[in-house]
Amino acid sequence: MESASLCAAGKDTIFQAATNLEEAAKLVLSGNQVASWGSKTKKPCNCTRSQCLKLYCDCFANGDLCNNCNCSNCYNNTEHGLERFKAVKACLDRNPDAFQPKIEKGKTGDVTPRHHKGCNCKRSGCFKNYCECYEAKITCSSVCKCVGCKNVKSLDFKSLMNMQCYLDSRSINLFCISGEVVEATCACLLAQAEEAEKEGCSTCLAEHRIIEEFGKCLTQILHPKV
DNA sequence: GAGTTTGAAACT
DNA sequence: CAGTTTCAAACTC
Structure with a gap:
């Protein structure tokens, strides 16, 4: 009984790892395409310490390679494919949804998009671009854990x-x-x-x-x- | 443009 | 899982 559940748990772990590996490979490939095409207009990052291999880097977080960025010591490029692959996999190991869009469209019939995880703002009142909800031009929702939120629907x-x-x-x-x-x-x-x-x-x-x-x-x- | 503030991500 | 540190972007002056 116990060994059976352990076996099942082991299978789950292996399955999750395999899924993450596959996802990482996809992200590496999609990143390569973006770099070679160079067509996607995206905001350049300014990372200095993360080597653009952590989610602090917007390019990396969006699954893109750095292209015309102002970053230094950048590893988020085709020359460092292996390092990038390892970094992507590490992120997916920590959080399998790390590269999923943060803003989810509302369910069928519900037109209101909302932040997947919600924000945790404490001082900005969710009324500055520090707030991921405000930045995405959406109101905070019940999944947010913000304090003193002013980013709610209001009658104009x-x-x-x-x-x-x-x-x-x-x-x-x-x-x-x-x-x-x-x-x-x-x-x-x-x-x-x-x-x-x-x-x-x-x-x-x-x-x-x-x-x-x-x-x-x-x-x-x-x-x-x- | 330098310095400060902010909150997500990473780490312990 | 809570607290702390690191990081880069947003903001202020």
Whole structure:
């Protein structure tokens, strides 16, 4: 029984290693093609210490060879194929998804792309290019572990005016919603925030839940009987 | 352009 | 797996 499971585990390990090796070979080959074609326009890197063989290097992380970069002591080229292959394999051993795109398209029917791993920003508020989500021009999601996130969906003035046009057609004035309604809405949002805090949700997730709650409140205002 | 800040990746 | 270090890009002055 135990030896059987050990055997299965061994098989898995070998299979994973083989997969990584195959993936590494593919990446090395694709990199060679990019270098020889030289057609792909990409941002040049400026690496000095990583030899462009670690994921710190954008070229390497994207599976590209360095081409017209400003890097020094670069090994991410055809002359150092073996070193590059070893580096790719080492990355894949650490993380089999290391060379997968970080931004995944939303599931079928969901048009919102999101960061695969999410960000971990603490000081930028996810509102500067330090944040991988912000840099990719997408909002943070529930997979993010960021603190003080400002990179969330928000209503802009145009959306608000469009909403008012819709409400006008129904003789509802968004800007004249009674104090009672505002108070009730705030109470709902506060309750949602407290619940999120009690459940230990991340700031980002809590914000998402509050926004969702706000959406529900708006629906209630527009369709009081629903 | 030099120095600082930032967060991902790598390392321990 | 958490804490620390290294790294290169983003940012500020």
